[in-house]
Amino acid sequence: MKKQVIRLAFKTSIPVLAGYIVLGMGFGLLLHNAGYGPGWALLMSVIIYAGTMQYVGVGLLAGAASILTTALTTLMVQARHLFYSISLIEKYKGMGKYKPYMIFGITDETYSLMSDPYIPVDKKDEPLYRFLVTLFNHCYWITGCVLGNLLGEVLPFSTDGLEFSMTALFVASFTEQWITMRDHVPAITGFVSSLLCLAVFGPERFLIPALLLMTLILTLLRKREEAQA
Amino acid sequence: MRELGIILTMAAVTALLRFLPFIVFRKYTPPYIKYLGRVLPPALIGMLVVYCFKDVSFSAAPHGLPELISALCIVALQVWKRSSLVSILGGTAIYMLLVQVVF
Numbered sequence: 262m263k264k265q266v267i268r269l270a271f272k273t274s275i276p277v278l279a280g281y282i283v284l285g286m287g288f289g290l291l292l293h294n295a296g297y298g299p300g301w302a303l304l305m306s307v308i309i310y311a312g313t314m315q316y317v318g319v320g321l322l323a324g325a326a327s328i329l330t331t332a333l334t335t336l337m338v339q340a341r342h343l344f345y346s347i348s349l350i351e352k353y354k355g356m357g358k359y360k361p362y363m364i365f366g367i368t369d370e371t372y373s374l375m376s377d378p379y380i381p382v383d384k385k386d387e388p389l390y391r392f393l394v395t396l397f398n399h400c401y402w403i404t405g406c407v408l409g410n411l412l413g414e415v416l417p418f419s420t421d422g423l424e425f426s427m428t429a430l431f432v433a434s435f436t437e438q439w440i441t442m443r444d445h446v447p448a449i450t451g452f453v454s455s456l457l458c459l460a461v462f463g464p465e466r467f468l469i470p471a472l473l474l475m476t477l478i479l480t481l482l483r484k485r486e487e488a489q490a
Numbered sequence: 491m492r493e494l495g496i497i498l499t500m501a502a503v504t505a506l507l508r509f510l511p512f513i514v515f516r517k518y519t520p521p522y523i524k525y526l527g528r529v530l531p532p533a534l535i536g537m538l539v540v541y542c543f544k545d546v547s548f549s550a551a552p553h554g555l556p557e558l559i560s561a562l563c564i565v566a567l568q569v570w571k572r573s574s575l576v577s578i579l580g581g582t583a584i585y586m587l588l589v590q591v592v593f
Contacts, residue, residue: 276578301493308501318500322493331496335503341534342504346511348530350519353512360512367508369538376531422586425560428542429581432561435539436568436577438532451533455540464544468537475533476526483525 266386270393273381276433277370277398280426285405286412287424288315293410295323306406310399311368314338315406340469344476345372352376359392366395370427373434374398378441446482451475552593560585 289302305315317338321331345367352375353360367375374394382390439448451471458471515523546554564581571577 272575275575279582297493301497305497305500309497309504311504314500314504318496321496321500325492326496328495328499331499332503335500336507339504339507341537342507343511344530344534346508347523348527348534350511350515351524351527364508364512365505373535373538376535422556422589423582425557425585426578426582428539428557428561429564429578429585430574431535431538431542432564432581433568433574433577435532435535436565437572437574438535440569440572442532444529445532447529448532448536451530451536452540454533455537459540459544467544468541471537471540475537476530479526479529479533480522483522483529 262386263389266382266390267393269381270390271397273374273390274394274397274401276426276430277374278401279423280370280430281398281401282405282408283423284312284427285402285407286409288312288319289406289409289411290413291316291319292322292406293413295319297322297410299407299410302406302410303403306403310366310402311339312402337469341369341472342367344472349375353391356388356391359388363392363395366399368398368402370430371395371398373430377434377437447479450478450482454478556585556588556593559588 285306288306289299292302292305305318309315309318314335317334321334326334346364349364349367349372353363356363371394375391380387380390435448435452439445442448454475455467455471458467458474461467462470511523519527543554543557546557548554560581563584564577567577567580568574
Protein backbone atom coordinates (compact mmCIF):
# COMPACT_ATOMS: atom_id res chain seq x y z
CA MET A 262 0.00 0.00 0.00
CA LYS A 263 2.75 2.38 1.05
CA LYS A 264 4.73 1.54 -2.07
CA GLN A 265 1.78 2.66 -4.18
CA VAL A 266 1.67 6.04 -2.36
CA ILE A 267 5.42 6.51 -2.86
CA ARG A 268 5.05 5.69 -6.55
CA LEU A 269 2.17 8.14 -7.06
CA ALA A 270 3.93 10.89 -5.10
CA PHE A 271 7.05 10.39 -7.21
CA LYS A 272 4.96 10.54 -10.38
CA THR A 273 3.39 13.83 -9.28
CA SER A 274 6.82 15.28 -8.49
CA ILE A 275 8.48 14.34 -11.82
CA PRO A 276 7.61 17.65 -13.56
CA VAL A 277 9.54 19.47 -10.83
CA LEU A 278 12.56 17.15 -11.11
CA ALA A 279 14.15 18.55 -14.27
CA GLY A 280 13.37 22.17 -13.42
CA TYR A 281 14.75 22.02 -9.89
CA ILE A 282 17.94 20.27 -10.98
CA VAL A 283 18.56 22.89 -13.68
CA LEU A 284 17.55 25.95 -11.65
CA GLY A 285 19.36 24.54 -8.61
CA MET A 286 22.51 24.06 -10.68
CA GLY A 287 22.21 27.64 -11.90
CA PHE A 288 22.14 28.79 -8.30
CA GLY A 289 25.02 26.48 -7.31
CA LEU A 290 27.13 27.86 -10.12
CA LEU A 291 26.32 31.46 -9.17
CA LEU A 292 27.29 30.74 -5.56
CA HIS A 293 30.49 29.02 -6.73
CA ASN A 294 31.43 32.10 -8.77
CA ALA A 295 30.80 34.29 -5.72
CA GLY A 296 33.42 32.22 -3.90
CA TYR A 297 31.27 29.89 -1.77
CA GLY A 298 31.75 26.11 -1.80
CA PRO A 299 29.36 23.12 -1.72
CA GLY A 300 28.86 23.31 2.08
CA TRP A 301 27.22 26.72 1.67
CA ALA A 302 25.10 25.49 -1.25
CA LEU A 303 23.94 22.54 0.88
CA LEU A 304 23.14 24.73 3.90
CA MET A 305 21.17 27.29 1.88
CA SER A 306 19.18 24.74 -0.12
CA VAL A 307 18.30 22.75 3.01
CA ILE A 308 17.25 25.56 5.35
CA ILE A 309 16.07 28.36 3.01
CA TYR A 310 14.67 26.20 0.18
CA ALA A 311 13.36 29.01 -2.02
CA GLY A 312 14.59 29.52 -5.58
CA THR A 313 14.30 33.25 -6.17
CA MET A 314 15.37 34.08 -2.63
CA GLN A 315 18.56 32.04 -2.91
CA TYR A 316 19.48 33.77 -6.17
CA VAL A 317 18.89 37.14 -4.48
CA GLY A 318 20.79 35.80 -1.46
CA VAL A 319 23.99 35.38 -3.49
CA GLY A 320 23.88 39.14 -4.08
CA LEU A 321 23.28 39.80 -0.39
CA LEU A 322 26.24 37.58 0.55
CA ALA A 323 28.54 39.14 -2.04
CA GLY A 324 27.56 42.66 -0.96
CA ALA A 325 27.89 41.78 2.76
CA ALA A 326 24.37 43.07 3.43
CA SER A 327 23.29 43.93 6.96
CA ILE A 328 20.85 41.68 8.84
CA LEU A 329 18.15 44.38 8.59
CA THR A 330 18.59 44.74 4.81
CA THR A 331 18.53 40.95 4.48
CA ALA A 332 15.35 40.63 6.55
CA LEU A 333 13.52 43.39 4.63
CA THR A 334 14.63 42.07 1.22
CA THR A 335 13.47 38.56 2.18
CA LEU A 336 10.14 39.97 3.35
CA MET A 337 9.59 41.69 -0.01
CA VAL A 338 10.73 38.80 -2.20
CA GLN A 339 8.86 36.14 -0.23
CA ALA A 340 5.60 37.98 0.59
CA ARG A 341 3.66 35.71 -1.79
CA HIS A 342 4.23 32.81 0.62
CA LEU A 343 1.70 34.38 3.00
CA PHE A 344 -0.90 33.97 0.26
CA TYR A 345 0.13 30.40 -0.56
CA SER A 346 -0.17 29.46 3.11
CA ILE A 347 -3.54 31.19 3.54
CA SER A 348 -4.95 29.19 0.66
CA LEU A 349 -3.57 25.88 1.98
CA ILE A 350 -4.93 26.18 5.56
CA GLU A 351 -8.00 24.05 4.84
CA LYS A 352 -6.17 21.54 2.60
CA TYR A 353 -3.45 20.93 5.20
CA LYS A 354 -5.92 20.24 8.06
CA GLY A 355 -5.47 16.77 9.52
CA MET A 356 -1.97 16.27 8.10
CA GLY A 357 -0.71 15.41 11.63
CA LYS A 358 3.00 14.88 12.14
CA TYR A 359 3.82 15.69 8.51
CA LYS A 360 2.31 19.18 8.67
CA PRO A 361 5.26 21.28 9.94
CA TYR A 362 7.59 19.97 7.24
CA MET A 363 4.92 20.39 4.57
CA ILE A 364 4.46 24.05 5.57
CA PHE A 365 8.22 24.60 5.58
CA GLY A 366 8.43 23.08 2.10
CA ILE A 367 5.86 25.29 0.33
CA THR A 368 7.50 26.73 -2.81
CA ASP A 369 5.97 28.13 -6.02
CA GLU A 370 6.21 24.70 -7.63
CA THR A 371 5.12 22.62 -4.63
CA TYR A 372 2.21 25.04 -4.15
CA SER A 373 1.20 24.55 -7.76
CA LEU A 374 1.07 20.76 -7.22
CA MET A 375 -0.62 21.00 -3.80
CA SER A 376 -3.37 23.39 -4.86
CA ASP A 377 -4.55 20.89 -7.48
CA PRO A 378 -8.09 19.89 -6.42
CA TYR A 379 -7.37 16.31 -7.55
CA ILE A 380 -5.35 13.95 -5.34
CA PRO A 381 -4.52 10.49 -6.78
CA VAL A 382 -4.65 8.64 -3.42
CA ASP A 383 -7.27 7.70 -0.79
CA LYS A 384 -8.12 10.18 1.96
CA LYS A 385 -6.17 8.16 4.55
CA ASP A 386 -2.97 8.22 2.47
CA GLU A 387 -3.24 11.93 1.70
CA PRO A 388 -0.90 13.16 4.49
CA LEU A 389 1.87 10.75 3.47
CA TYR A 390 1.34 11.56 -0.21
CA ARG A 391 1.55 15.34 0.31
CA PHE A 392 4.55 14.93 2.60
CA LEU A 393 6.41 12.80 0.05
CA VAL A 394 5.76 15.18 -2.87
CA THR A 395 7.16 18.01 -0.71
CA LEU A 396 10.16 15.89 0.32
CA PHE A 397 10.97 14.70 -3.23
CA ASN A 398 10.91 18.29 -4.53
CA HIS A 399 13.19 19.42 -1.71
CA CYS A 400 15.64 16.59 -2.53
CA TYR A 401 15.74 17.58 -6.24
CA TRP A 402 16.47 21.17 -5.26
CA ILE A 403 19.27 20.23 -2.84
CA THR A 404 20.80 17.89 -5.45
CA GLY A 405 20.73 20.61 -8.12
CA CYS A 406 22.23 23.30 -5.86
CA VAL A 407 25.10 21.13 -4.62
CA LEU A 408 25.79 19.58 -8.04
CA GLY A 409 25.93 22.98 -9.79
CA ASN A 410 28.32 24.24 -7.16
CA LEU A 411 30.61 21.19 -7.46
CA LEU A 412 30.63 21.13 -11.25
CA GLY A 413 31.45 24.82 -11.50
CA GLU A 414 31.34 25.89 -15.07
CA VAL A 415 31.54 22.50 -16.77
CA LEU A 416 28.05 21.33 -17.63
CA PRO A 417 27.93 17.91 -19.31
CA PHE A 418 25.25 18.72 -21.92
CA SER A 419 23.31 21.61 -23.39
CA THR A 420 20.46 22.38 -21.06
CA ASP A 421 19.35 25.48 -22.98
CA GLY A 422 15.62 25.75 -22.53
CA LEU A 423 15.25 23.05 -19.87
CA GLU A 424 14.42 25.75 -17.30
CA PHE A 425 11.19 26.25 -19.27
CA SER A 426 9.81 23.18 -17.44
CA MET A 427 8.91 25.50 -14.54
CA THR A 428 6.89 27.75 -16.85
CA ALA A 429 5.37 24.59 -18.32
CA LEU A 430 4.35 23.42 -14.84
CA PHE A 431 2.50 26.67 -14.12
CA VAL A 432 0.84 26.80 -17.55
CA ALA A 433 -0.33 23.17 -17.17
CA SER A 434 -1.63 23.82 -13.61
CA PHE A 435 -3.42 26.95 -14.77
CA THR A 436 -5.08 25.04 -17.63
CA GLU A 437 -6.03 22.11 -15.38
CA GLN A 438 -7.60 24.41 -12.75
CA TRP A 439 -9.40 26.27 -15.53
CA ILE A 440 -10.92 22.99 -16.76
CA THR A 441 -11.78 21.77 -13.24
CA MET A 442 -13.30 24.95 -11.79
CA ARG A 443 -16.61 26.25 -13.04
CA ASP A 444 -15.96 29.79 -11.82
CA HIS A 445 -13.25 31.38 -14.00
CA VAL A 446 -13.39 34.80 -12.33
CA PRO A 447 -10.53 34.09 -9.84
CA ALA A 448 -8.20 32.84 -12.60
CA ILE A 449 -8.92 35.85 -14.80
CA THR A 450 -8.58 38.23 -11.83
CA GLY A 451 -5.13 36.86 -10.95
CA PHE A 452 -3.91 36.84 -14.52
CA VAL A 453 -5.14 40.33 -15.45
CA SER A 454 -4.06 41.92 -12.12
CA SER A 455 -0.56 40.54 -12.68
CA LEU A 456 -0.37 41.75 -16.30
CA LEU A 457 -1.58 45.19 -15.26
CA CYS A 458 0.92 45.47 -12.39
CA LEU A 459 3.72 44.15 -14.62
CA ALA A 460 2.97 46.98 -17.08
CA VAL A 461 2.79 49.61 -14.34
CA PHE A 462 5.53 48.54 -11.89
CA GLY A 463 7.92 46.62 -14.17
CA PRO A 464 9.29 43.05 -13.90
CA GLU A 465 11.27 43.55 -10.67
CA ARG A 466 8.55 44.87 -8.38
CA PHE A 467 5.14 43.85 -9.67
CA LEU A 468 4.47 40.82 -7.45
CA ILE A 469 3.41 42.59 -4.26
CA PRO A 470 1.12 45.14 -5.98
CA ALA A 471 -0.37 42.26 -8.01
CA LEU A 472 -1.00 40.18 -4.85
CA LEU A 473 -2.71 43.14 -3.17
CA LEU A 474 -4.77 44.04 -6.24
CA MET A 475 -6.09 40.51 -6.85
CA THR A 476 -6.92 40.08 -3.14
CA LEU A 477 -8.77 43.41 -3.16
CA ILE A 478 -10.77 42.53 -6.28
CA LEU A 479 -11.62 39.03 -5.00
CA THR A 480 -12.66 40.55 -1.65
CA LEU A 481 -14.95 43.06 -3.36
CA LEU A 482 -16.42 40.27 -5.49
CA ARG A 483 -17.23 38.28 -2.36
CA LYS A 484 -19.16 41.23 -0.89
CA ARG A 485 -21.11 41.46 -4.13
CA GLU A 486 -21.79 37.72 -4.11
CA GLU A 487 -23.14 38.00 -0.56
CA ALA A 488 -25.26 41.04 -1.39
CA GLN A 489 -26.87 39.10 -4.23
CA ALA A 490 -27.48 35.99 -2.13
CA MET B 491 30.01 34.62 10.74
CA ARG B 492 28.41 37.45 8.77
CA GLU B 493 27.53 34.97 6.01
CA LEU B 494 25.90 32.64 8.50
CA GLY B 495 23.85 35.54 9.87
CA ILE B 496 22.61 36.47 6.39
CA ILE B 497 21.68 32.88 5.54
CA LEU B 498 19.92 32.27 8.88
CA THR B 499 17.98 35.54 8.50
CA MET B 500 16.79 34.55 4.99
CA ALA B 501 15.78 31.12 6.29
CA ALA B 502 13.98 32.52 9.35
CA VAL B 503 12.01 35.22 7.50
CA THR B 504 11.01 32.78 4.73
CA ALA B 505 9.85 30.21 7.30
CA LEU B 506 7.97 32.92 9.23
CA LEU B 507 6.01 33.88 6.10
CA ARG B 508 5.22 30.23 5.40
CA PHE B 509 4.09 29.42 8.97
CA LEU B 510 2.38 32.67 10.01
CA PRO B 511 -1.08 32.08 8.45
CA PHE B 512 -1.17 28.52 9.83
CA ILE B 513 -0.29 29.79 13.32
CA VAL B 514 -2.73 32.73 13.28
CA PHE B 515 -5.65 30.57 12.08
CA ARG B 516 -4.72 27.31 13.86
CA LYS B 517 -7.93 27.12 15.92
CA TYR B 518 -10.52 28.86 13.78
CA THR B 519 -10.55 29.81 10.10
CA PRO B 520 -12.86 32.79 9.46
CA PRO B 521 -15.21 32.44 6.45
CA TYR B 522 -13.32 35.23 4.66
CA ILE B 523 -10.04 33.28 4.88
CA LYS B 524 -11.84 30.11 3.73
CA TYR B 525 -13.18 32.09 0.78
CA LEU B 526 -9.66 33.31 -0.07
CA GLY B 527 -8.41 29.74 0.20
CA ARG B 528 -10.98 28.74 -2.39
CA VAL B 529 -10.43 31.56 -4.92
CA LEU B 530 -6.71 32.31 -4.51
CA PRO B 531 -5.16 29.16 -6.09
CA PRO B 532 -6.18 29.88 -9.71
CA ALA B 533 -5.41 33.59 -9.20
CA LEU B 534 -1.93 32.87 -7.77
CA ILE B 535 -1.10 30.39 -10.51
CA GLY B 536 -2.22 32.99 -13.07
CA MET B 537 0.28 35.32 -11.42
CA LEU B 538 3.05 32.70 -11.62
CA VAL B 539 2.38 32.27 -15.34
CA VAL B 540 2.78 36.04 -15.85
CA TYR B 541 5.90 35.95 -13.64
CA CYS B 542 7.52 33.34 -15.91
CA PHE B 543 6.96 35.56 -18.95
CA LYS B 544 8.10 38.80 -17.29
CA ASP B 545 11.56 38.82 -18.88
CA VAL B 546 10.47 37.67 -22.34
CA SER B 547 11.00 40.44 -24.89
CA PHE B 548 8.12 40.64 -27.36
CA SER B 549 9.56 43.60 -29.28
CA ALA B 550 12.94 42.02 -30.15
CA ALA B 551 13.34 38.86 -32.30
CA PRO B 552 12.18 36.12 -31.87
CA HIS B 553 9.31 38.14 -30.29
CA GLY B 554 8.62 35.59 -27.56
CA LEU B 555 7.54 33.10 -30.20
CA PRO B 556 9.29 30.04 -28.66
CA GLU B 557 7.59 30.77 -25.32
CA LEU B 558 4.16 31.43 -26.85
CA ILE B 559 4.21 28.41 -29.17
CA SER B 560 5.34 26.09 -26.37
CA ALA B 561 2.75 27.51 -23.94
CA LEU B 562 -0.03 26.97 -26.49
CA CYS B 563 1.14 23.38 -27.02
CA ILE B 564 1.02 22.82 -23.24
CA VAL B 565 -2.55 24.16 -23.05
CA ALA B 566 -3.58 21.97 -26.00
CA LEU B 567 -1.87 18.86 -24.54
CA GLN B 568 -3.47 19.46 -21.14
CA VAL B 569 -6.96 19.88 -22.62
CA TRP B 570 -6.46 16.78 -24.75
CA LYS B 571 -4.67 14.35 -22.38
CA ARG B 572 -5.41 15.86 -18.92
CA SER B 573 -1.98 14.68 -17.78
CA SER B 574 0.29 17.39 -16.35
CA LEU B 575 3.30 15.14 -16.81
CA VAL B 576 2.68 14.72 -20.56
CA SER B 577 1.99 18.46 -21.01
CA ILE B 578 5.07 19.57 -19.08
CA LEU B 579 7.53 17.13 -20.65
CA GLY B 580 6.07 17.69 -24.13
CA GLY B 581 6.01 21.49 -23.80
CA THR B 582 9.56 21.60 -22.46
CA ALA B 583 10.85 19.35 -25.25
CA ILE B 584 9.18 21.60 -27.85
CA TYR B 585 10.67 24.69 -26.22
CA MET B 586 14.19 23.19 -26.12
CA LEU B 587 13.89 22.22 -29.77
CA LEU B 588 12.71 25.72 -30.67
CA VAL B 589 15.49 27.60 -28.87
CA GLN B 590 18.30 25.19 -29.75
CA VAL B 591 17.43 24.34 -33.34
CA VAL B 592 14.77 26.59 -34.86
CA PHE B 593 15.27 30.15 -33.55
